[in-house]
Amino acid sequence: MTAAAWITFVVIAGFVWGGFFLLLAIALRKERAKDRTERGLWVP
């Protein structure tokens, strides 16, 4: 693999996979916050 291929891999995979895991983490965190709010617990 050339340096250009490695850089493309890091950028593309980072954007797609990194984006997915980051968005998923945000979604699940927001969901937990909604659960806590519905149960009347304190939300930071």
Place this chain on the structure above:
Amino acid sequence: MTAPSFSSRWGMILTMLGMAVGTGNIWRFPRIAASNGGGSFLIPWIVFLVLWSVPLLLVEFAMGKGTRKGPIGAFTALLGGSWAWAGAWIVLCATLIMFYYSVVSGWCVRYFVAAVSGEIPAAEPGAFWESYAGSEWAVVTMLVGLAIGLFVVARGVRGIEAACRVLMPILIGLVVILAIRAVTLPGAERGLAFLFTPDWSALGNSRIWLEALTQNAWDTGAGWGLALAYATYLRAREDTTINAFVLGFGNNSISLLAGIMVLCTVFSIRPDASAEIVGAGNTGLTFIWMPQLFAAIPAGRVFMALFFLALFFAALTSLISMIELGARTLIDRGMSRGKAIGVIGAAAVVFGVPSALEMGFFNNQDNVWGVGLMLSGLFFGVAILKFGVDRFRTQYVNSEGSDVTIGRWWNVAIVLVVVEALVLLVWWLSQTLLTEGWRASLDPFREWSLGTFLLQWGAALVLLLVLNRWLARSGSAPGSA
């Protein structure tokens, strides 16, 4: 009685991912990426993830959650009864795809069984495919795939969610295992280099951009109406925005893994034949070449079985969503779910069998309704423009439960979606003219011709316009779900 809904956000995300991740991620993405410049293709591919897939998924999430109706009822609710035909086109297109897609699910079942029983490594894979495709056995396996799909959808949204909660983690796990196996094969780095080496000059080639847009249009499920049908079951507190992004990025994440899996295997085992393999078409790559490649690696039969199991799960979860779209539409008419499943199942058998028995018919339907999906995407975009992009964004997208607020960039994205859909339609329809000439391209009885597109689309659109008043009434009847 409370309306049925997803039990949790996690279950909903897995169900939506099941809809989006289909065979196109596994058998089309690696082939198209490889034959369109590898690393150069990936750049427009992520550009259109943001400029086609995500904006359209947002439309579908918001329309489904906001109206609680399938596409016909949703278009009627937003734009009035005179637009019911546009929603009906979206349902018709996806349902006609479901008829022949049940054949694809059957192929995956057959190859999984054949891989487990050892039939394929012993036989010439090409010969095995030739003797199976188009035979009565293809009908039998189609019925198996269809029956499983109908069984799941008959259990309602909670049944679909339960199935996807099991199938999707297994599917993702299988693709990860197969990708790890592929990158650890000797010479696999050639596949990685091929997939990720950019050729910047290729970015000036419009074909790469159009192929990347097409790949996003077909494999994320955006603009098919399937996400809309599932979104009718979102809980009131459910977000639309982050979920649409998660779905688009999650789908493309699996495509990228599949690309690594397939291309590393190809370049490790048969680097000499790589161009021939990626040029062999979806079925040629999957059902003729992949078995040969797996046969050449240690414990290849195990990995071949896992590959076809993954392919079957991908096909099944997408098939389920297509059945649900048809069922949801009939339920909106006031039909019970059981009766709706019966009607959809009977229609799928009648109209799916010709595709199982005749590859020419299968290819024709794949061409006509596959490209028809771009018209579906166009209808979604035009509907939002007609309703008012800003009004839709404030009333439906940034609605109750939304975790983040979508800004004005989305207004621009929707205008771009309409332009992209028009460009795609012109490009796809003109290809037949450019390659075949006027006379051949106007022949309506060819597998791939402008004539067959115009005849089948024209017949469908005339029928829907004639039935529009009835569609508008029936699309807004109270559903029982």
